[in-house]
Amino acid sequence: MKRIFKIYTPFINAGMQETATYRVNWVFYILGSVLGCFVSYFIWHAVFLSGSGETMNGFSLPQMIVYIFLIFLTSTMIGSDAAWAVGEEVRDGSIAMRLIKPVSYNATFLFQELGNKLLTEMFLVVPLIAGLEIVRTVIVGRVEFSVVNLLIYLCSCVLAYLINFFFNICFGFLAFVIKYLWGANMMKNCIVGFLSGAIIPLSFLPETLGRIFMLLPFASLNYTPVMIYMGVYQGTELLYYIGLQVFWALFFFGLSKLLWVVSVRRLSVQGG
Amino acid sequence: MKHIRRLFRIHRIFVVQELKRMMEYKGDFIVGVIGFLMVQCSNLLFLWIIFNNIPNLLGWSLNEVVFIYGFSLIPKGIDHLFFDNLWAIGHFTVRKGDFDKYLTRPVNTLVHVLFEKLQIDALGELIMGIALVCVSLPQLQIEWSVFKVLLGIAAVFFATFIFTGIKIITASVAFWKKRSGNIIYMVYMFNDFAKYPVTIYNEVIKNLITYIIPFAFTAYFPALYLLTGENPLYNVGMTVLMSLALMSLGVFVWHRGIRAYESAGS
Numbered sequence: 222m223k224r225i226f227k228i229y230t231p232f233i234n235a236g237m238q239e240t241a242t243y244r245v246n247w248v249f250y251i252l253g254s255v256l257g258c259f260v261s262y263f264i265w266h267a268v269f270l271s272g273s274g275e276t277m278n279g280f281s282l283p284q285m286i287v288y289i290f291l292i293f294l295t296s297t298m299i300g301s302d303a304a305w306a307v308g309e310e311v312r313d314g315s316i317a318m319r320l321i322k323p324v325s326y327n328a329t330f331l332f333q334e335l336g337n338k339l340l341t342e343m344f345l346v347v348p349l350i351a352g353l354e355i356v357r358t359v360i361v362g363r364v365e366f367s368v369v370n371l372l373i374y375l376c377s378c379v380l381a382y383l384i385n386f387f388f389n390i391c392f393g394f395l396a397f398v399i400k401y402l403w404g405a406n407m408m409k410n411c412i413v414g415f416l417s418g419a420i421i422p423l424s425f426l427p428e429t430l431g432r433i434f435m436l437l438p439f440a441s442l443n444y445t446p447v448m449i450y451m452g453v454y455q456g457t458e459l460l461y462y463i464g465l466q467v468f469w470a471l472f473f474f475g476l477s478k479l480l481w482v483v484s485v486r487r488l489s490v491q492g493g
Numbered sequence: 494m495k496h497i498r499r500l501f502r503i504h505r506i507f508v509v510q511e512l513k514r515m516m517e518y519k520g521d522f523i524v525g526v527i528g529f530l531m532v533q534c535s536n537l538l539f540l541w542i543i544f545n546n547i548p549n550l551l552g553w554s555l556n557e558v559v560f561i562y563g564f565s566l567i568p569k570g571i572d573h574l575f576f577d578n579l580w581a582i583g584h585f586t587v588r589k590g591d592f593d594k595y596l597t598r599p600v601n602t603l604v605h606v607l608f609e610k611l612q613i614d615a616l617g618e619l620i621m622g623i624a625l626v627c628v629s630l631p632q633l634q635i636e637w638s639v640f641k642v643l644l645g646i647a648a649v650f651f652a653t654f655i656f657t658g659i660k661i662i663t664a665s666v667a668f669w670k671k672r673s674g675n676i677i678y679m680v681y682m683f684n685d686f687a688k689y690p691v692t693i694y695n696e697v698i699k700n701l702i703t704y705i706i707p708f709a710f711t712a713y714f715p716a717l718y719l720l721t722g723e724n725p726l727y728n729v730g731m732t733v734l735m736s737l738a739l740m741s742l743g744v745f746v747w748h749r750g751i752r753a754y755e756s757a758g759s
Contacts, residue, residue: 246672249676249678250675250678253678253681256682256685257682259686260686260689263686263693263694266693267550268543268546270551271549277546399520403525404521404527404528405524406528407525407528407529407531407532411528412531414535420539421538421543425542
């Protein structure tokens, strides 16, 4: 364990330095992305004004606000560029440089990205959660924030990140087969966005469809952590969904190992 | 006149070159178009599910919302199709020093940059926009006249250059700061607000997207004129004005930026 840690610390450092260099750029990127939340907020605001009841499919307006911003926070936290990075390395051949080193191919990506995230997430989680909870307290008129839920939420996000990372590694190996990863990546993000509840809460879908989506790995990415934060899942239900997350994380971990073995045989790097 | 004819010829040469490149990667281009189509479809699905829960959105029917949404995609798609190269300026062309090549050619740098690339993926947005307008039109009682059609076409044309103008201004920041890709991104993302009726927003957002980053004139206002026939002077006239103002400012900032441009040492 100590040895593993020693090997991969440089990758974490590299990831952190990478982020620190482009921090201004990152701030603009986040500001641009958060605008989408405000668009959703105004749409839902108008929807609740136009609807008849106080709640809609189990959501009140303050809950919906929490949902919109937490979905954004969760997607940013668990976001992974692995598919893209793997695809690019396959295409330009720099994958060869990683292959000659006595480290695990997937793990180098994982630790580099973790370094990235350690920095960015501290700057995102604290202000966003604090701001959101202040707004919610003002609107609702009482404190609904729960530290326990926040902590379980963060653990659930770690699991969600692992699922997403290994899923993306698997997807990145597609670059061995198809050349155009950019468009395929966009399609993937779109489908995952919908299936994970990022576009609309899964409870708004027809019941059977919603139930099927809950079993798929994508609900574990985004919907499950957010529901945990909001305190919807309690007791055995909570354990069930965390268990499901663990299952999917292991599943994609195994699949990525398998695909690695299969695809590295097909790899041919030109030149040097 | 001769000058303009020359520009058109240059554009044709660049486009033919791009089309040749594209034919090499046919599969890529199909995947890209489908990708963009799917992103729009998921947004539509969102609207449709929402409208299953409410009779109307603050007085707007589903058809009206779809019409405005579809209209917004047309100028956005045209700008995306022809002038996508500006993103590259902000992201890496300037930073890597590759901008030098534009300075050595006997064409205006801005014209060269704008003409150079054709982003075929944008057809996804464009097709979707036209389809949505066509689907929602029969259900809307709109009185058409030749004048209205002409104004509608003019509105699309000028709205396109609102996008382009904003992109030129933000991309130019790279001449001073080396990269501005995420600044373009941040400003560009405001167009998400313009896809929906502006009346659902509060005053701050409303004023922001009307007067500061005037994306509201790329979709809501001209679409409102087409829907109701009201106030063409403001709804379409301001679109033209904003477009001309942004393009002039863009050309000005761009050329100031080139004076500040220092190539990357390598």
